[in-house]
Amino acid sequence: MAEQKQRVPFRKAVLGLNGGPTDELVVHLGCQLAKVGNAELVAVHVIEVNWRHELSEELTAENETASALLDMAEGIAEQYKVKLSGDLIQAREVAAALVDEAIEVGADTIIVGLPYRQRFGGDFAIGDAVPYVFQNAPCQVIVVREPVASSTERQPDTSELALAAAGRR
Amino acid sequence: MTDSQKPWLHGRKPGDRRVRVGRPHTPYFRYSGPGTLVAREAASAPRTASGRMVERVRHVLFGRRLSIHEEGNERLSKKKALAIFSSDPISSSAYATEEILRVLVLAGAAVLLVSLPIAIAVAVLLTVVSLSYRQIVRAYPSGGGDYAVARRNLPRMASLIVAAALLLDYVMTVAVSTASASEQVISAVPGLADFQVGIAVVAIVLITLGNMRGLSESGNIFAVPTYLFVGSALVMIAIGLFRIVINGESAPPPSPLPGAPAVPEMLGVLLLIRAFASGSVALTGIEAVANGVPAFKPPEPRNAATTLAAVAVILAVLFVGITFVAYSFGIVPIDDPIRRTVISQVAAVIYGDGSIGFYLFQTFTALILFLAANTSYNAFPRLAAILARDGYMPRQFSFRGDRLAFSSGIVVLSIVALVLLIAFGGDTHALIPLYSVGVFVAFTVGQSGMIFHWLREKPQGWRQGLAINLLGCTMTGVVAVVVLVAKAPTSLLVAIVIPVLVAVMLFIHRQYDASAAHLAVRPDAVIPPPRRDERVIVPIPGINRAVVQAVNVGRSIAPDVRAVLISDEPEKAAAIREQWERQIPDVPLVIVESPFRALVGPLLAYLQVLDETWPGGTDYPITFVVIPEYVARNWWERILYNQSANRLRRALIGRPHTVVVNVPYRREAEEPNESEPPPS
Numbered sequence: 075m076a077e078q079k080q081r082v083p084f085r086k087a088v089l090g091l092n093g094g095p096t097d098e099l100v101v102h103l104g105c106q107l108a109k110v111g112n113a114e115l116v117a118v119h120v121i122e123v124n125w126r127h128e129l130s131e132e133l134t135a136e137n138e139t140a141s142a143l144l145d146m147a148e149g150i151a152e153q154y155k156v157k158l159s160g161d162l163i164q165a166r167e168v169a170a171a172l173v174d175e176a177i178e179v180g181a182d183t184i185i186v187g188l189p190y191r192q193r194f195g196g197d198f199a200i201g202d203a204v205p206y207v208f209q210n211a212p213c214q215v216i217v218v219r220e221p222v223a224s225s226t227e228r229q230p231d232t233s234e235l236a237l238a239a240a241g242r243r
Numbered sequence: 244m245t246d247s248q249k250p251w252l253h254g255r256k257p258g259d260r261r262v263r264v265g266r267p268h269t270p271y272f273r274y275s276g277p278g279t280l281v282a283r284e285a286a287s288a289p290r291t292a293s294g295r296m297v298e299r300v301r302h303v304l305f306g307r308r309l310s311i312h313e314e315g316n317e318r319l320s321k322k323k324a325l326a327i328f329s330s331d332p333i334s335s336s337a338y339a340t341e342e343i344l345r346v347l348v349l350a351g352a353a354v355l356l357v358s359l360p361i362a363i364a365v366a367v368l369l370t371v372v373s374l375s376y377r378q379i380v381r382a383y384p385s386g387g388g389d390y391a392v393a394r395r396n397l398p399r400m401a402s403l404i405v406a407a408a409l410l411l412d413y414v415m416t417v418a419v420s421t422a423s424a425s426e427q428v429i430s431a432v433p434g435l436a437d438f439q440v441g442i443a444v445v446a447i448v449l450i451t452l453g454n455m456r457g458l459s460e461s462g463n464i465f466a467v468p469t470y471l472f473v474g475s476a477l478v479m480i481a482i483g484l485f486r487i488v489i490n491g492e493s494a495p496p497p498s499p500l501p502g503a504p505a506v507p508e509m510l511g512v513l514l515l516i517r518a519f520a521s522g523s524v525a526l527t528g529i530e531a532v533a534n535g536v537p538a539f540k541p542p543e544p545r546n547a548a549t550t551l552a553a554v555a556v557i558l559a560v561l562f563v564g565i566t567f568v569a570y571s572f573g574i575v576p577i578d579d580p581i582r583r584t585v586i587s588q589v590a591a592v593i594y595g596d597g598s599i600g601f602y603l604f605q606t607f608t609a610l611i612l613f614l615a616a617n618t619s620y621n622a623f624p625r626l627a628a629i630l631a632r633d634g635y636m637p638r639q640f641s642f643r644g645d646r647l648a649f650s651s652g653i654v655v656l657s658i659v660a661l662v663l664l665i666a667f668g669g670d671t672h673a674l675i676p677l678y679s680v681g682v683f684v685a686f687t688v689g690q691s692g693m694i695f696h697w698l699r700e701k702p703q704g705w706r707q708g709l710a711i712n713l714l715g716c717t718m719t720g721v722v723a724v725v726v727l728v729a730k731a732p733t734s735l736l737v738a739i740v741i742p743v744l745v746a747v748m749l750f751i752h753r754q755y756d757a758s759a760a761h762l763a764v765r766p767d768a769v770i771p772p773p774r775r776d777e778r779v780i781v782p783i784p785g786i787n788r789a790v791v792q793a794v795n796v797g798r799s800i801a802p803d804v805r806a807v808l809i810s811d812e813p814e815k816a817a818a819i820r821e822q823w824e825r826q827i828p829d830v831p832l833v834i835v836e837s838p839f840r841a842l843v844g845p846l847l848a849y850l851q852v853l854d855e856t857w858p859g860g861t862d863y864p865i866t867f868v869v870i871p872e873y874v875a876r877n878w879w880e881r882i883l884y885n886q887s888a889n890r891l892r893r894a895l896i897g898r899p900h901t902v903v904v905n906v907p908y909r910r911e912a913e914e915p916n917e918s919e920p921p922p923s
Contacts, residue, residue: 120261121264130251142274144266160269162264177255210255
């Protein structure tokens, strides 16, 4: 019994959704792992608010897109019969807000997605958000990198969107 | 929560602040994209106590509400499909032999020998019809059967005739199958003879409830009773053949024959034709496979055609076999002192009367007959929904209920089947003439549609297909006429019902067409902003908060607002005017004295006068009649309030250039000071 408990991947995990191509992968992986230990999931999407706006300003268009994203996650979780709640956050820094939210909800895991992209010149670009989470999250972190094949199929503008949503706006 | 009220959450570092954004839509809706919401179950939940109580009762009776995403898309293997689609045609072997014998018995015992050639002739007809339907299955893999074929290839009238015939066929399947199942129960347990109609009625009610709950054509539900019936019937025939052929057992028919006239009729062509017409009821339901081709696993047409062939072979073997065994053991239908069906007598002879085998066989027979009735509960509502979508039946038939079932179709099917069942006293033999005519009309029109299909499309091998459908059309057409004539006068009822149904469908279509043409907006039209003037009339009983709210709503619609008080008490009206001019000075009050104490008439007349005084050369203004209404909190309050408002609304709906606006006043919605008129 004790051995079985040790195998449970986590009790509560925060899924960081950025509106990019990895979101579905993150949710599916989160649900599959949560099912093992009957764990709880919190899908978090952070809307990055730049300094021209008040942090608490109503961003209707972004809210609708973000809500659609969180609702997509809830839909997938329902298929897996896993408990998932959605959290929509406005913050100046995506990664900091994600880590702070994970601490506040008492999560023991953060699962984030990483789109496969390259800088000009061909070097792999990891962005700022994932290293920040690696450095600052007190819990375990799982990163789901997008398959290379699907990244090549992506349209350039989608890639840019994902890049922006990942915290580089 | 407003922006300023959103709580700021502090992170681990001083600058890391964040705001949690509320998502109030989540209990009721889910975003599927920007600007697109999908309602959740909670959005449809009742909000009043009485509504919740009704919902609980519905939940117990019909189960929880299902989402369209929960609809099963089970693809059927040939084995499951055989079970599902064969219950209707194969169950007809339970009464087809009896129908032949009931005719031949009139001509005396010697004539019963003819029952076997007649059964073989029906089996030949079955072969031709099933070959014809295999053509339909291959040519129309999207399903729909005869109606789809007729709609694609024949004039509208022909497709409506098929639709009417099929609707009638489905109703008769329910009535005949449940009546026959009830007879099988009574043949096994004669003590229940007084409850023959009652058993069938209860069965229909239970099947209706099951289907309202969304009981689907689940393969497992059908497979067990169907295969048990087929298996036990084949064993029964095999034992019978062994005893007849190897052991040489046989028995003469009883003398005198029960139900036979004192002087037997001559064995004439007419009697043979009548017997053949009666036996052709064995073909009913053979079209079921053609209706459900998309439900098969791929390759759908091939699997459906194979299944159809298997159904036809099983049906032919059972029908001819039961007829042969019945003839060999001298079995004829018995009605007195209690009714015993032919198939139950065959089972009694083979398995032993009162044996476990006999009771089991009777149980399987009754079950497959009930399942045959259930198949109509899928077919009738679907066809009615297709007709409703095509505009030939009321649109309610295309709406799906809480359990994804076409509830209106199910209810109508049950009611009509119950009426027929009770009207005919649950007598299968009396109901069957109505059954066969509709089926053969549908067969004939469907086959003729296929003839036009081959001639138009001319695919590879079209000549062979054309020949099969030509033969099928000719044979089923002849049988349709034969059944109509031989089974008169009862069958003539169908000749009246089908044209009446077609006329009703055409009438409905014309109505929908006319209203659609009237409401249509030209696709290229750009809608300009409204150019007509607007004015507001607020009928008032005096001054109260509801009236004030209605006046304020009126002010938001148009600047030309006037209140109208219809009164039969001039002194009271004067007092109201005095108060009105003091409290709501910027809205003119018109008092219409009504010495005859009428309310609606004078208001309508006043509106008429306003229209007539409108200057010529311009369009009449749109008149908004804003009616203050007090929202009742309980059912009994609805009796006490708003009776005048209801009368006014009924009188004004349909009046040209007039829009009726109800302004509900909720007692808890307004604060006392809000009733004060706005400062001038």
